[in-house]
Amino acid sequence: MSVLRIFCPLATAPTTCGWVLLDDHGGIQPGEGALAQLPQGATRVQLVLAASQVLLVRAQLPAAGKRRSTALLAYAAEEKMASDPDANQVGWLSQVDGDDVLVAFNRQQLRGWIDALGAIGLHVDGVYCETLTLPIRRGEWSLAWNGQDGYVRTGEFEGGATDCGDRQTPPLALQLLLEEARTRDAVPTSIALHPATPAAQPDLDAWERSLGVNLRLAPAHDWRIAPAMTGPRVSQGGQHHWRPSPAAVARWRSVGWILLAALALHSIALLTDRVRLGGEQRQLHAQMEARFRALFPVAVAVADPVLQTRRQLAHARHAAGQSDAGDFPVMLGKAVAALSGVQGAKLHALSYEDGRLTLEFMDPGNTLARQIEGRLSQAGFDFEVPQTARRPGHDTLTLTLRSP
Structure with a gap:
């Protein structure tokens, strides 16, 4: 499955971007340029939001509000944000130590990027936060640093951008x-730099002297060369314009052909x-007609061999002075x-x-x-009950008997 991963700086206009294409064979093709030059045909398209433009925050939510009310989530994160809560998209990520972890970013800016990509035929399958792509070990934090600023991941669902340093x-x-972690007795054993x-x-x-925590040097982290996206997805992407992935379409197309073939075989068998x-x-009607003509050769037309045979038999009995069952x-x-x-039983x-x-x-x-x-049936009668035999308001039961 090929993946096109696009770095999305929300604060800038959706005109140029950095990207990386991970092909089906494990190849990595990075690039940067105008949106119109992005590779086409990838199985999945992922957006990576810059760490500085995504807020990960803890909040206390009522039990009935979790994952339900977008307005409640937006106002729960309002204290940590400087913008209007109605302008932000806020989602619930998980629960850590009894607190709810929320993710927030600008809704209109993200929609602008998704629409711009949709205009060139790219459907966004998922949106990820750069912060949560950092690898992390249990009991350790991870810090990506470019010499001036960076971003830190402090837990599976927590972290954020840092300010400047030297x-x-x-x-x-x-x-x-x-300092905040020390108040919760949750200081990491080390920080991977x-x-x-x-x-x-x-x-x-x-x-280390300034922070009071050991530092461990780690390889450079870059979302462009990461072999696979790590960390939780913070949004479904173009969730209002959902479409299945090409792999799912191919799989269901095969199932559809199998069902169509089974339906065709079933229809042919029924036919x-x-x-x-x-x-x-x-053939049976022809045999009965042939038998009737053999018994009664003077008959002009044969419409119902059974009924006509019964009538001819009754006529022959009457001619011989015998009674018929009918x-x-x-x-x-x-x-x-x-x-x-x-x-x-009263006969009327x-x-x-x-x-x-x-x-x-x-x-x-x-x-x-x-x-x-039941008695009439046991006596050998065939009978029918007319539709009007038991009409409401009528006090009669009508049965029409026929001799077998």
């Missing part, structure tokens, strides 16, 4: 931080099954025999037409209605 005198801000150049290295003995069932239905006397006899043991009306016997009962209630339907 070769013999450490910055006053660092001395004040140590990262001079920007050999010429920027101060007199270690003079600084094949429907065609097969349709063919079997037509005749009125036969159906009525079966219905009476089936309902003879049902107590409370009865009608017969073309093999259908319709019975209308005085409203028997749900229990007795289920009993009537």
Whole structure:
């Protein structure tokens, strides 16, 4: 995954900047120039804010306000800031020793940089503070020093820019931080000093006497050559214009193709099954039609072989002087025999037409209605209950019986 890291001095107009491109193979390509000349196509774009333009501050927040109200966070940091709280973007980073650690920077200045980068096709994925990119060990502070000023990291989520100093005198801000740490019994065992150049290295003995803390020389720290971004992210960047990373798009594109292929295979299987069932239905209908024509060759047209066979069979029985199961006397006899043991069933009306016997009962209630339907079903009747059989306000139950 390639990363384009851009140093963002908020106080200046978004026209030029320093940058570094970390490619997929671990290569590092630093550069500096106009925004329009920034490399394109990086997987992620990160902004690094100058230490002097970011405030990291401790505050006491009510439990219900943490990470929720931006207005509450802004006013909680107001005491430490010289500007209007409404002009700042304040976020909650973590909790240290019972205190809440907040990060604050100018909202409009950051938005100007994000919009300028967006205009050239670069989407900011995360915003980091230069202070929190310094490496740090447990029980030790880290100080980046250019010979005149610098920035110090005093904890995982704490630190800030220092004021001026010289070769013999450490910055006053660092001395004040140590005095405050002594009141909390949190003085570091040593301070790792990262001079920007050999010429920027101060007199270690003079600084140690002034600070009362041991100093340890460490390699120069530069965000440009850092192999990976360290420290917490202080903002989501262009969070109002979110877009997935190219890697996520590629991953979900593969998943989408798999789902699309599965859906296509499923649709083909359903279509094949429907065609097969349709063919079997037509074949079965053709067989029944052929059987009907073989039995009754004088028939002119065949629409429903089953119904027409039943009617022809009834006609043949009647011609032979025999009764059919669909005749009125036969159906009525079966219905009476089936309902003879049902107590409370009161027949209100009865009608017969073309093999259908319709019975209308005085409203028997749900229990007795289920009993009537069960007895008729056991007797071999097929029956249907019309939609209007149990209309509210009507006291009848209507059943239409058919002989199987």
